[in-house]
Amino acid sequence: xIGAIVYQLTRNLTPEQIKQSGxxxxxxxxxxxxxxxxxxxxxxxxxxxxxxGDVISDLHNDLAAEQKARTTYDNILxxxxxxxxxxxxxxxxxxxxxxxxxxxxxLRLATDKLNSKNFYAFNPSFDKCKNNK
Numbered sequence: 004x005i006g007a008i009v010y011q012l013t014r015n016l017t018p019e020q021i022k023q024s025g026x027x028x029x030x031x032x033x034x035x036x037x038x039x040x041x042x043x044x045x046x047x048x049x050x051x052x053x054x055x056g057d058v059i060s061d062l063h064n065d066l067a068a069e070q071k072a073r074t075t076y077d078n079i080l081x082x083x084x085x086x087x088x089x090x091x092x093x094x095x096x097x098x099x100x101x102x103x104x105x106x107x108x109x110l111r112l113a114t115d116k117l118n119s120k121n122f123y124a125f126n127p128s129f130d131k132c133k134n135n136k
Contacts, residue, residue, distance in 0.1 A: 004095060006037035008088055062110040069103040 013026060013035040021030050032038070039047035053064045076096035083089060 004091055006039055008091065010035055010037050011087070058113050059110070062106055062113060065106045066103060066110065069099045069106060073099040073103070 013021075013030075016024070016026065016035070021027050029038075041047075053061075053068075055061055055064075073096055076092050076099065079092050080089060080096070083092075
């Protein structure tokens, strides 16, 4: 959605506006096309998807990702005053909050199922102690 918003804002720029706004380096590579990248210019990569195969680790990572996305939306909202941008960004921000809450519930349910001696929240289905029967 962010890419679509960027496209809507840039599709009718004149060459002079492109140069004045500092959008020229992006425009040279991508015209006004949608190219997912961080604000720093680093392109999106599947390496951003973190998975360990352990429910506790993965849920903590999911929680962190939702908070990072929410912070990004908060920062966008601090910088813009266009209602056509603000409304969808607020929707996306609210969605991140709900996702965070659901992942938190999932983490609570997962940790509730661990036995009370499992202080480090490791996955007992994988991490079986040799001396544990």
